[in-house]
Structure formats: C-alpha cells, structure tokens
Amino acid sequence: xxxxxxxxxxxxxxxxxDANVFEAYNACNLSEFKDNFVDDLEFYHDxxxxxxxxxxxxxxLSLMLCGEDKVRTRRALIKDSLQVYPIDNFGAIQxxxxxxxxxxxxxxxxxxxxxxxxxxxxxDDTGWKITRVMSYDHQPVGNNI
Numbered sequence: 001x002x003x004x005x006x007x008x009x010x011x012x013x014x015x016x017x018d019a020n021v022f023e024a025y026n027a028c029n030l031s032e033f034k035d036n037f038v039d040d041l042e043f044y045h046d047x048x049x050x051x052x053x054x055x056x057x058x059x060x061l062s063l064m065l066c067g068e069d070k071v072r073t074r075r076a077l078i079k080d081s082l083q084v085y086p087i088d089n090f091g092a093i094q095x096x097x098x099x100x101x102x103x104x105x106x107x108x109x110x111x112x113x114x115x116x117x118x119x120x121x122x123x124d125d126t127g128w129k130i131t132r133v134m135s136y137d138h139q140p141v142g143n144n145i
Contacts, residue, residue, distance in 0.1 A: 028066035091121040
C-alpha cells in the first residue's frame with residue numbers, strides 16, 4: 001500500500017471503487033458511471049476549467065467519449081501511484097496518476113497523455129460517492145492521435 005496512512009482494507013476499498021468507476025468510463029457506460037458521483041459534483045480540470053454538476057460532466061463525456069466520431073478513450077490507473085488517506089467522519093482522499101489511451105476508427109490505441117488526479121470520496125447512507133475531482137498536470141505522451 002504505497003504512501004498511504006490508511007489500513008490496507010481501506011486502501012483496497014478505494015482502489016476497488018476507482019476500478020469500478022473507470023471500468024464504466026472505459027466502456028462508455030454513463031448510467032453506471034454517474035452513480036459514482038454526487039449531483040453537486042465539482043470537477044476541476046487544468047485544461048478545460050470547472051464543471052459544477054454531475055449532469056454537466058455526463059453531457060460533456062457523452063459527446064467526447066461516447067460520441068459518433070469513432071474516437072475512443074481509455075483511462076488506466078498507474079497502480080503504484082495510488083495513495084489513499086481517510087477523512088474522519090466523511091470519507092477519503094484519493095491521489096494518483098493515470099494514463100489516457102486513444103483509438104480512432106478502430107485503429108490500435110495509443111498512449112496519448114499522463115495526468116495527476118485527486119478525488120474526494122464521501123461515504124454516507126447512499127454509499128461511496130465522489131464529491132470533488134481535480135485533474136491536472138496533463139502531459140502529452142508519444143504520437144497524439
């Protein structure tokens with residue numbers, strides 16, 4: 001459990017949640033993806049700015065990720081980068097790095113970007129939900145499609 005002050009089981013809970021969120025993202029399953037976020041989500045992105053609701057985020061993703069233009073994006077966590085820190089009586093902070101791969105018109109995917117992220121998770125009677133997202137330090141890699 002790299003760089004984490006939480007117990008191994010707590011770390012694994014967040015790692016599993018992350019895997020579920022991005023399995024839905026990678027499959028363009030927006031109905032399952034949305035269930036991982038609160039309605040009043042704040043999403044801070046260093047290149048595209050601030051998104052202030054879950055629905056606005058979903059609308060943007062439906063156009064970019066799952067649109068008709070045959071461009072597909074896949075996110076992969078860099079596993080050794082994952083850090084998890086508990087927030088007493090609230091949830092957790094998740095920090096890490098991830099890679100983004102793109103494929104156009106059915107061609108083999110290529111690694112195009114690496115970025116850092118921070119998620120703030122809330123755990124309440126509705127379950128674990130992401131309340132805040134920070135996505136930053138996006139760096140191009142290889143031959144961008």
